[in-house]
Every structure is written in C-alpha cells, then in structure tokens.
Amino acid sequence: MRTHPIFDHVEIGLGTWSWGDRLVWSYGNGYSDQDIEEVFSLAIASGIRFFDTAEVYGRGKSEQFLGKLLKTTSEKTVIATKFMPFPWRLSRKSFTRALRASLDRLELPAVALYQIHWPMPPVSIPTWMECMLEAHQQGLIEAVGVSNYDLRQTLVASDFLTKEGLPLASTQMEYHLLERRIEKNGLMKECADRGIKIIAYSPLAMGILTGKYSSENPPSGVRASQYNREFLGRIQPLILMMKKLGMNHDGKTASQVALNWAMGKGVIPIPGAKNAHQLEMNVGALGWHLTEDEMSMLDEMSDTVCKRGV
Ligand SMILES: NC(=O)c1ccc[n+]([C@@H]2O[C@H](COP(=O)([O-])OP(=O)(O)OC[C@H]3O[C@@H](n4cnc5c(N)ncnc54)[C@H](OP(=O)(O)O)[C@@H]3O)[C@@H](O)[C@H]2O)c1
Numbered sequence: 001m002r003t004h005p006i007f008d009h010v011e012i013g014l015g016t017w018s019w020g021d022r023l024v025w026s027y028g029n030g031y032s033d034q035d036i037e038e039v040f041s042l043a044i045a046s047g048i049r050f051f052d053t054a055e056v057y058g059r060g061k062s063e064q065f066l067g068k069l070l071k072t073t074s075e076k077t078v079i080a081t082k083f084m085p086f087p088w089r090l091s092r093k094s095f096t097r098a099l100r101a102s103l104d105r106l107e108l109p110a111v112a113l114y115q116i117h118w119p120m121p122p123v124s125i126p127t128w129m130e131c132m133l134e135a136h137q138q139g140l141i142e143a144v145g146v147s148n149y150d151l152r153q154t155l156v157a158s159d160f161l162t163k164e165g166l167p168l169a170s171t172q173m174e175y176h177l178l179e180r181r182i183e184k185n186g187l188m189k190e191c192a193d194r195g196i197k198i199i200a201y202s203p204l205a206m207g208i209l210t211g212k213y214s215s216e217n218p219p220s221g222v223r224a225s226q227y228n229r230e231f232l233g234r235i236q237p238l239i240l241m242m243k244k245l246g247m248n249h250d251g252k253t254a255s256q257v258a259l260n261w262a263m264g265k266g267v268i269p270i271p272g273a274k275n276a277h278q279l280e281m282n283v284g285a286l287g288w289h290l291t292e293d294e295m296s297m298l299d300e301m302s303d304t305v306c307k308r309g310v
Contacts, residue, residue: 001192001193001194003195004143004169004195006113006142006143007050007169007268010078011286012048012269012270013048013050013052014039014043014048014051014052014270014271014273015270015272016051016053016057016065017053017054017057017062018031018062018273019057019062019065019066020057020062020065021057021058021061021062024221025272025274027058027061030274031274036065037069039279040065040066044075046279046280046283049078050078051077051079052080052270053106054082055084055098055101055105056082063081067107068107070107078112079106079108079111079112080145081106082117082147083095083099083115083116084120085118090122090123092130092134095135099140099141100140109140110142111141111142112143113141113143113145113169114132114135114140115144115146115147115170116146116147117147117148118148119149119153125149125153125156126156126160129160129164132161133161133166136166144157144166145168145171145172147171147173147199148173149171151185154168154171155190158196167194167195167196168194168196169196169197170196170197171196171197172200172201173199173201175203175262175267176200177205177238177302178205178235178305179202179205183265188265192266199268200269203269205227206219207219208223208232208235209242209255209258210253210254210258211243211253215229215230234305237304238298238301238304239254242257242258242298245290245294245297245298248294249290252285255281257285257290257298258285259282260285260288260289261295263285264295269285
C-alpha cells in the first residue's frame with residue numbers, strides 16, 4: 001500500500017538525538033556546535049531532507065539546533081519530532097502545549113510528522129490520537145507517527161486514525177542487524193499491508209555496527225551496559241561478513257553495509273552523526289544495492305550471532 005507522500009523520495013534521514021545530549025552521547029566532549037553545523041550543511045548538500053528530533057533530545061536543544069540550522073537552507077525539508085507522554089501529562093492541553101513548545105524551538109509553523117515517542121500509561125492511545133487529529137485540523141502537523149509501539153498498540157492507533165480519515169503514517173522502531181524483532185513479530189508485515197512507513201532508529205546499533213567497537217575496545221557510558229564485551233566478541237563474525245561484503249561494492253564500510261541492508265528491507269534508516277566525517281561515511285550507503293544473496297547471508301549471520309539475544 002502507498003505510504004504518506006511526506007516519505008516520497010526519502011531513502012535515508014538524519015537522527016539528531018546527539019545534538020545537545022550529554023547523558024548518552026556526551027555532547028561537548030569530542031564534538032561541538034561547529035561539528036553539528038557541519039553535519040547539517042553536509043546533509044543538505046548530500047541530498048538528505050528528512051530530519052528526526054524529539055522534545056526530550058538534549059532537553060529541547062536538538063530542536064533548537066535544528067530550528068537555527070533550517071534557517072540556513074532554502075531546500076524543502078521534512079521535519080519529524082516527538083511528544084513524550086510522561087505519566088504526569090494527563091490532559092489534552094499538555095499535548096498542545098508540548099507541540100507548540102516544539103514548534104517554537106524549531107521556529108516552524110508546523111511539522112511534517114509528529115510522533116508519540118513511547119507508549120506510556122495512563123492516557124489511552126485513542127486519546128493521544130484524538131489530540132493528533134486536532135493538531136492536524138489546526139494545521140500544526142501534516143502526518144501522524146508512533147514510536148516503540150508493539151503490534152497491538154500500533155493497530156489500536158492505526159484503526160482509530162483510519163476511521164477518522166487520517167491514516168497512521170509511520171512507526172519509528174529500533175531496527176538493525178542486531179535487532180530484528182519487528183520482522184518476526186508481524187509488525188513489519190502489518191505496516192507494509194497498511195502503508196505505514198517504518199523509520200529505523202539506531203540503525204548502526206548506536207555505533208556498534210560500524211565495527212569500531214570490540215571486546216578490546218568497548219564503548220563507554222550507557223552503551224557499555226547494553227553492548228557488553230561478551231556480546232561484542234560474539235558479533236564479530238557478522239562485522240567481518242559486513243566488511244567482506246562491502247569489498248564486493250567498491251570497498252563499502254561496515255556502516256554503509258548496515259544502512260544499505262536496512263534500506264534493502266524497505267525502511268528509512270535515520271543514523272546519527274557526530275561530525276561531518278561520520279555523515280559523509282553514512283551517505284555512502286546510498287546509490288548501490290546489496291544483492292539478494294548478500295541480504296540473505298547477512299540475515300542468516302545476524303540470526304546466528306543474535307541467537308542468545310542482545
Ligand atoms: N524513537 C526512539 O525511541 C529513538 C531511540 C533512539 C534513537 N532514535 C533516533 O534514531 C537516531 C539514530 O539513532 P542513534 O543515534 O541511537 O544510533 P545510530 O544512528 O545507530 O548511531 C549513531 C552513533 O554512531 C556513531 N557513528 C555514526 N556514524 C558513524 C560512522 N560512519 N563511523 C563511526 N561511527 C559512527 C556515532 O557515535 P560515536 O562516535 O560515539 O560512536 C553516532 O552518534 C537518533 O538520533 C534519533 O533521532 C529514536
């Protein structure tokens with residue numbers, strides 16, 4: 001089924017979680033405001049038009065960066081941001097207030113895509129979807145998305161919106177060679193049937209699929225607990241295969257293979273980049289295709305190394 005026109009011609013996007021985030025990404029340590037400016041201008045020069053942010057990234061800093069940087073280009077961009085349904089946000093007013101605050105930080109009259117960041121009680125999914133409808137009627141958002149919703153929750157949102165004549169446009173899920181649950185639990189198939197675009201977040205597994213981390217050189221901070229030394233050791237056959245397959249395509253890197261694999265699955269990956277060099281590398285995932293055999297080999301190897309779960 002056809003997906004929402006905001007995704008026409010969007011093959012890849014840019015994730016901006018690290019713009020201003022100290023807790024996970026150590027903003028200010030190893031990358032600066034200037035790096036962020038360079039990433040944005042290279043993204044535009046490279047044809048990237050889809051940018052993903054959220055009100056919680058860097059406590060609003062990511063949206064502020066994006067707002068300032070958008071003023072430096074005349075290209076038409078597709079901006080996606082997110083509402084966090086914190087348990088203390090109980091009223092519809094809190095939704096409108098959050099959306100308006102995001103638009104203020106982004107310095108925009110409207111966004112292309114507004115997403116519910118996580119499913120969180122106590123407010124029901126239909127209530128938030130009603131708020132989405134209202135925001136759409138007010139011209140503040142073009143399309144509706146969800147994120148981190150399981151299959152049941154996605155269907156609740158999708159059924160509700162379809163009845164109201166504004167079909168759910170997208171769902172943003174963690175998806176990469178080390179996390180393929182959506183392929184196996186029916187979500188991906190249901191989204192394809194309903195024309196719901198899947199936006200793949202952390203498509204490089206927070207940098208792990210670049211191949212630069214190993215049991216001898218693990219990442220630090222929050223990532224260290226998610227991807228421990230044992231796991232990093234276990235996935236090396238996959239990393240090796242990615243590098244080898246990249247050689248069949250003019251020496252593409254593991255990161256480029258990881259992103260190309262995701263695009264080959266029909267999703268939009270939104271890798272983050274802390275500097276222009278990383279962005280440049282990631283853009284190298286465009287303009288070529290892994291073969292069907294190579295896709296299958298990667299699937300099999302990913303199943304093998306992930307057998308015991310991430
Ligand atoms: N909806 C949600 O709940 C949710 C959750 C997470 C993310 N997201 C979205 O998804 C976007 C991307 O996910 P992510 O930032 O978690 O992870 P990612 O894109 O998988 O990894 C990004 C990180 O990998 C490293 N990296 C990127 N390109 C590289 C390259 N070419 N060579 C070497 N290292 C490279 C950088 O970190 P180091 O240099 O420090 O290794 C970079 O910050 C986010 O910005 C956000 O927009 C959404």
